[in-house]
Amino acid sequence: MDQDCAALIVEMGVHSRHAARTLAMVPTATKAAGLRAVAAQIRRDSAAILAANARDLAAASGLSPAMIDRLRLDEARVAGIAAAVDAVAGLDDPVGRVIDRRERPNGLVLERVRVPIGVIAIVYESRPNVTVDAAVLSVMAGNAAILRGGSEARESNAALHAAVVAGLVDAGLPADAVQLVPTQDRAAVGALLGAAGIVDLVVPRGGKGLVSRVQAEARVPVLAHLDGINHVYVDASADPAMAEAVVVDAKMRRTGVCGAMETLLIDRDYPRPAELVEALQRAGCEVRGDPLEASIGEIVVPVRDEDWDTEYLDAICSVAFVGGVEQAIEHIAAHGSHHTDAIVAADERIARRFLAAVDSAIVLWNASTQFADGGEFGLGAEIGIATGRLHARGPVALEGLTTYKWVGTGTGQVRG
Amino acid sequence: MDQDCAALIVEMGVHSRHAARTLAMVPTATKAAGLRAVAAQIRRDSAAILAANARDLAAASGLSPAMIDRLRLDEARVAGIAAAVDAVAGLDDPVGRVIDRRERPNGLVLERVRVPIGVIAIVYESRPNVTVDAAVLSVMAGNAAILRGGSEARESNAALHAAVVAGLVDAGLPADAVQLVPTQDRAAVGALLGAAGIVDLVVPRGGKGLVSRVQAEARVPVLAHLDGINHVYVDASADPAMAEAVVVDAKMRRTGVCGAMETLLIDRDYPRPAELVEALQRAGCEVRGDPLEASIGEIVVPVRDEDWDTEYLDAICSVAFVGGVEQAIEHIAAHGSHHTDAIVAADERIARRFLAAVDSAIVLWNASTQFADGGEFGLGAEIGIATGRLHARGPVALEGLTTYKWVGTGTGQVRG
Numbered sequence: 001m002d003q004d005c006a007a008l009i010v011e012m013g014v015h016s017r018h019a020a021r022t023l024a025m026v027p028t029a030t031k032a033a034g035l036r037a038v039a040a041q042i043r044r045d046s047a048a049i050l051a052a053n054a055r056d057l058a059a060a061s062g063l064s065p066a067m068i069d070r071l072r073l074d075e076a077r078v079a080g081i082a083a084a085v086d087a088v089a090g091l092d093d094p095v096g097r098v099i100d101r102r103e104r105p106n107g108l109v110l111e112r113v114r115v116p117i118g119v120i121a122i123v124y125e126s127r128p129n130v131t132v133d134a135a136v137l138s139v140m141a142g143n144a145a146i147l148r149g150g151s152e153a154r155e156s157n158a159a160l161h162a163a164v165v166a167g168l169v170d171a172g173l174p175a176d177a178v179q180l181v182p183t184q185d186r187a188a189v190g191a192l193l194g195a196a197g198i199v200d201l202v203v204p205r206g207g208k209g210l211v212s213r214v215q216a217e218a219r220v221p222v223l224a225h226l227d228g229i230n231h232v233y234v235d236a237s238a239d240p241a242m243a244e245a246v247v248v249d250a251k252m253r254r255t256g257v258c259g260a261m262e263t264l265l266i267d268r269d270y271p272r273p274a275e276l277v278e279a280l281q282r283a284g285c286e287v288r289g290d291p292l293e294a295s296i297g298e299i300v301v302p303v304r305d306e307d308w309d310t311e312y313l314d315a316i317c318s319v320a321f322v323g324g325v326e327q328a329i330e331h332i333a334a335h336g337s338h339h340t341d342a343i344v345a346a347d348e349r350i351a352r353r354f355l356a357a358v359d360s361a362i363v364l365w366n367a368s369t370q371f372a373d374g375g376e377f378g379l380g381a382e383i384g385i386a387t388g389r390l391h392a393r394g395p396v397a398l399e400g401l402t403t404y405k406w407v408g409t410g411t412g413q414v415r416g
Numbered sequence: 417m418d419q420d421c422a423a424l425i426v427e428m429g430v431h432s433r434h435a436a437r438t439l440a441m442v443p444t445a446t447k448a449a450g451l452r453a454v455a456a457q458i459r460r461d462s463a464a465i466l467a468a469n470a471r472d473l474a475a476a477s478g479l480s481p482a483m484i485d486r487l488r489l490d491e492a493r494v495a496g497i498a499a500a501v502d503a504v505a506g507l508d509d510p511v512g513r514v515i516d517r518r519e520r521p522n523g524l525v526l527e528r529v530r531v532p533i534g535v536i537a538i539v540y541e542s543r544p545n546v547t548v549d550a551a552v553l554s555v556m557a558g559n560a561a562i563l564r565g566g567s568e569a570r571e572s573n574a575a576l577h578a579a580v581v582a583g584l585v586d587a588g589l590p591a592d593a594v595q596l597v598p599t600q601d602r603a604a605v606g607a608l609l610g611a612a613g614i615v616d617l618v619v620p621r622g623g624k625g626l627v628s629r630v631q632a633e634a635r636v637p638v639l640a641h642l643d644g645i646n647h648v649y650v651d652a653s654a655d656p657a658m659a660e661a662v663v664v665d666a667k668m669r670r671t672g673v674c675g676a677m678e679t680l681l682i683d684r685d686y687p688r689p690a691e692l693v694e695a696l697q698r699a700g701c702e703v704r705g706d707p708l709e710a711s712i713g714e715i716v717v718p719v720r721d722e723d724w725d726t727e728y729l730d731a732i733c734s735v736a737f738v739g740g741v742e743q744a745i746e747h748i749a750a751h752g753s754h755h756t757d758a759i760v761a762a763d764e765r766i767a768r769r770f771l772a773a774v775d776s777a778i779v780l781w782n783a784s785t786q787f788a789d790g791g792e793f794g795l796g797a798e799i800g801i802a803t804g805r806l807h808a809r810g811p812v813a814l815e816g817l818t819t820y821k822w823v824g825t826g827t828g829q830v831r832g
Contacts, residue, residue: 021749021773021775024772024773024775025772025773102793102794104792104793104794108783108787108792110793110794115775117805117806118775118805196631200805200806201805201806215612221637221804221805221806239828242828245828245830246828246830248830249830249831249832250830253830253831253832333437344828351825355823355825356440356441357437357440357441359437359440359531359534359821360821361821361822362821362822362824363821363822363823363824364823364824364825364826365823365824365825365826366825366826366827366828366829367524367824367825367826367828367829367830368829368830368831370830370831371524371824371829371831376520376524376831377518377520377526377822378518378520378526388637389533389534389616389617389637389819390533390616390617390637390806390807390819391806391807391819393819393820393821393822394821394822395822403805403806403809404809405775405776405777405778405779405809405810406777406778406779406793406809406810406811407771407779407780407781408778408779408780408781408783408787409767409771409780409781409782409783410780410781410782410783411782412655412658412661412662412760412782412783413782413783413784413787414661414662414664414665414666414669414783414784414786415665415669415784415786415787415792416665416669
């Protein structure tokens, strides 16, 4: 069966490469028209999509209420998926953009031009909307997509994929631009992850189990984040009202997102630490800290060592005192996950030191970590947030789904 | 021993990470001063370096004359290594450069700022100069380097590494900025390649055997090229004098470089194909083609199918006739290695089609493929040429040894 899956992925890869070569040449207006046709088709197919989703829900067993919620579609969610496609159709197309241009003394003109990456595999779990989001982001950046969704959403994904393909074909784009792996055999994921030279990039979308499997097994480049162990450091110079607002938002606006704060670092010289903790508690957060700390010891739950390395994704927060910005930087270096970390401070010199020294994809000064989002960054939709170091960091949107090539134009130059 | 090597690499990695965090903050002038101190130290240590090299040469057995030549140092080569270091010291520093800046409607200002990658491992073979080139490029871009040279050059590498460290320390930079793996145990390479989270990037420098091993085994990102199966397509519209000059230079200027042409594609409507072949032959090149082709059949060596996929790195060239630019594009898609491909044409429409459709790191119009070089591109020294699709393509110079982070500055914004 592993052999069958490997052969299947090779065959799909050939189709994807062919489609990718076509897509790389398609003008922006045609790609946008294709996406608008996809949105229209999703709206037309809404009843069939909801019926397929009802079959998935009926077959679901052993799923948690949270997983059921992620799987469930309704008319509003289908309308939202279609609207998101229209929004991607309106984004600036990075393909063809000249990044830089230099003329050499010999007259050779060298430009770096953005081009699509090629074939992108997206491996995801129960959210059916990823079928559409990932597909249209890939196509808008000129790439072919190979999708592998979770078995619990197979009927929903098949219905949404059919609508995507019908829309693209309507607009004259290749049907193989977006392929859905037709088997739920887990070996197909292994084959995708091992498909060096066939798949150019893998993007995992889902829980930590999925992302860590992809990172451990992949023989092709991966853009992903495993953890969001994000910190807010409140400096002694911080305005207390601002600090409370930022900290409460960073933790409690939504506790289940990767940009949520997990650990609060408080400068020992900050005058109102208990008020920070109490603000979190009023918002419904359990705060874990050192019971021996005079200012907060009596109001916190005792913290354990493992808390500093825990992504709660819940209404829980650890709090530590540090002796200024340097200790905050050290704490983040020891326990952070290179995702998003923030400082609240009035002292610009201290803030600049934090922004420079904290080695995370996103560093923020006087703003909530919950801004870690492609839409909030003005990038439009994102395919994910990357905490690796190469290619793209932070929210990965259309530009992150492209690469570049060098284009040189001469008049017969030889190196001689 | 594998366990020992793994432990060694972890320990070196801790030192490198520490050094990398320091280097990331070092101003350009200090890094440049460090490099100039390295160049001065190499000049001062010239006799010791040459003595070490003599020991390597004396111990060399079973090496080909070409490998001996790559290993051998003399006063001029040592002076050249030092001069190359001074040249890198004068390059523009990408670190700290703001790539883009956007102000959001809520007042949050988001900048993308270039930062070092972190810890870069360079795995290389017999050329001792790589010890210095790779080290100073890494450090100038703010990275720590872990070097693993070939056993045949171990004494030379140790002497050059000592000079590098002495120079850096002289200028106040950390000694661990450049570490040399102290064992020639091959398991150390495996440990480096598997060191996800410790090593951020691996750059292999050497022959195809080394590069393919690194690409196959690495669990960390790799920037490299395996092959340079480069093409020149001569269109019917090409000026024959330009075509001959470009083709002969692309093949024969230096036959052993990765930018050398390996296959010549001639448009069936090009009027003077035999003259192209004869020009190559006059320059000393064996030309392999189809003996049944009327215009060149009697003057070429019969070509075999495997020639189209062969990187000769020698004074040998295959030649094929194609029915116009589309067939040239198809031939390159089937047989190319995504390195460097060129078209000679007077017809701009045809040239633009070629430049857009050929999926290589470098595409050239009316210029020799031998320009595939960081220096020729105006980038200064390069750490290598990359034919992968992510992060950096073509010559990888200082900018390719950096990544970016998002820096957001607010006034207390919360997402709410």
